[in-house]
Amino acid sequence: MSKPKNKPWDKKWEIVKPIGGGGQGDTFLVKPKDAAILSQTFVLKKLKNQKYPERRKRMHREVAALSTLDCPGIPRLIESNSDQFAADVPLYMVGEFIEGKTLSQFLEAPAKPMGIGDAITLVLKLLETIQYCHDLGIVHRDIKPDNIIIRCNDISAPVGASQL
Known part of the structure; x- marks a missing residue:
């Protein structure tokens, strides 16, 4: 899989600053480009090593699990494109920012x-x-x-x- 130049998160989200990362993903504080819809900040997590199918599937499984959860001890999932894990697009997810x-x-x-x-x-x-x-x-x-x-x-x- 070649390194895609498009960044699908750029359509809706503006990166404010990097806030960390781990072995599987990098995280950024983001705000919606359409501030009329939401005026708060969120966390964008983009998958590292986008070319590895197993990591892409793992992200998809994580997003699927998060989409079923509703608990104060778990950040809310806002959106993701992980359903495209089999395609050649960079995967990301956006979730609630916990202050x-x-x-x-x-x-x-x-x-x-x-x-x-x-x-x-x-x-x-x-x-x-x-x-x-x-x-x-x-x-x-x-x-x-x-x-x-x-x-x-x-x-x-x-x-x-x-x-x-």
């Missing part, structure tokens, strides 16, 4: 260590989200502190970042 630090960042520089009550609350909320996914037959492939965002820095509102 807050990752759990790793949250724990790095606290004024005081996390109390036992907060730790229990955090773990119970994470377990609720994991149970919700497992009840639907969905398993997160990479649960770790870097993939958990503390929504608005409220320890009782952890959100699991999706994984490609």
Whole structure:
């Protein structure tokens, strides 16, 4: 598969800034080009190594799973073109932007260590989200502190970042 020059996300989304990435994808803060429709920011994740069929299928499976989930502990899927995983187009997905630090960042520089009550609350909320996914037959492939965002820095509102 040759490297496509088109960027299908450019039709609807304007990249504000890069915000990270992992082994499977790069993420960017984006805003809709038509601000009359939505005035908030979102996260664009584009697949790295677009030419590998297995990675393309994996992204499609992730998007299919996200499209079935409705839980405060999981970012909402806004749109994706992953249904074109068998075609020669760059794959991407856009999801809800969760304001807050990752759990790793949250724990790095606290004024005081996390109390036992907060730790229990955090773990119970994470377990609720994991149970919700497992009840639907969905398993997160990479649960770790870097993939958990503390929504608005409220320890009782952890959100699991999706994984490609």
